[in-house]
Amino acid sequence: MKLYLMSDDIALRARWIGILSSLHPTTLPAFSLDIPSPSIVMASDRVLTDVSDEILKKLFEQRVMILSTTPSFSEAQKFLALGAMGYGNAMMHESHLYSVYQALEEGKVWLHPDFITMMxxxxxxxxxxxxxxxxxxxxxxxxxxxxxxxxxxxxxxxxxxxxxxxxxxxxxxxxxxxxxxxxxxxxxxxxxxxxx
The missing domain is CATH 1.10.10.10 (Winged helix-like DNA-binding domain superfamily/Winged helix DNA-binding domain)
Incomplete structure (x- = not known):
């Protein structure tokens, strides 16, 4: 399954590419719906800020993980309710990023254990x-x-x-x-x- 990394932050994209290079990801510097199906998308919450819920639902037809530099439980709930398959910290440990990819590839949801407990x-x-x-x-x-x-x-x-x-x-x-x-x-x- 093809991996897309969506972020307007050059340093963040570079970090993700460095960690996930073995998966040969395609990077997107801005929001896009032009992603072939089926794909896995790891997207910065910043590129989704001004996107309507209806458009987000279309994006979430893919297997999408939202990564935030300032994660919050309320934001996680919002994205998950719209159909995202995961939510976490954009600066999470590299082993967790691989876990995210594996979970989404298997069709599973990925959340930080603290968020699961809160839910x-x-x-x-x-x-x-x-x-x-x-x-x-x-x-x-x-x-x-x-x-x-x-x-x-x-x-x-x-x-x-x-x-x-x-x-x-x-x-x-x-x-x-x-x-x-x-x-x-x-x-x-x-x-x-x-x-x-």
């Missing part, structure tokens, strides 16, 4: 998950069920590790098993499943 907390019903949703967890072991409920509440891997007195590595292993058994991609999808 989960917004949708979470703090009283109790719905009874019907709890029945779906019957395919899990008792420990996986405990981990799933904590993940669905917005707990981080470290918080679950501390609460259940298990290693973070074990929490991650349980998380992978949970996602596989429930046929979901991540903890945001788990939270949505538990609270629908």
């Amino acid at each position: 989960i907390l917004q949708i979470h019903d703090h009283n109790n998950p719905k009874e019907k949703s709890l029945e779906m967890l019957n395919v899990l072991s008792n420990r996986e069920r405990e981990v799933a409920l904590m993940l669905g509440n917005g707990s981080t891997h470290q918080e679950i590790s501390d609460a259940l007195d298990i290693t973070v590595r074990t929490v991650k292993a349980h998380s992978s098993a949970i996602y596989q058994k429930l046929d979901i991609k991540d903890r945001l999808a788990l939270s949505l499943l538990l609270n629908k």
Whole structure:
């Protein structure tokens, strides 16, 4: 899948090109809809500032990651609601930029873990998950069920590790098993499943 880097900031584009050079990206110095489908686009939020929501929706028919030099949760929500597949810091570590590309290539959403936690907390019903949703967890072991409920509440891997007195590595292993058994991609999808 072809990669496009869209930014009006020369230094930022140069940084992205340096990091992602092995993917042979095409750079765009301004907003453009002239991108063949299917493609992955990593776009600076600055080039999207004056673009209408309707035009953004057209851009987001591609697999688009928005990168911001000043990330905010409200901006992430706006772009994700319009159809972007990811949101993050324009200066994120190079390994994260590769993770972004891989996630989008696989059709997955990419968000910083802190943003995922904030989204989960917004949708979470703090009283109790719905009874019907709890029945779906019957395919899990008792420990996986405990981990799933904590993940669905917005707990981080470290918080679950501390609460259940298990290693973070074990929490991650349980998380992978949970996602596989429930046929979901991540903890945001788990939270949505538990609270629908």
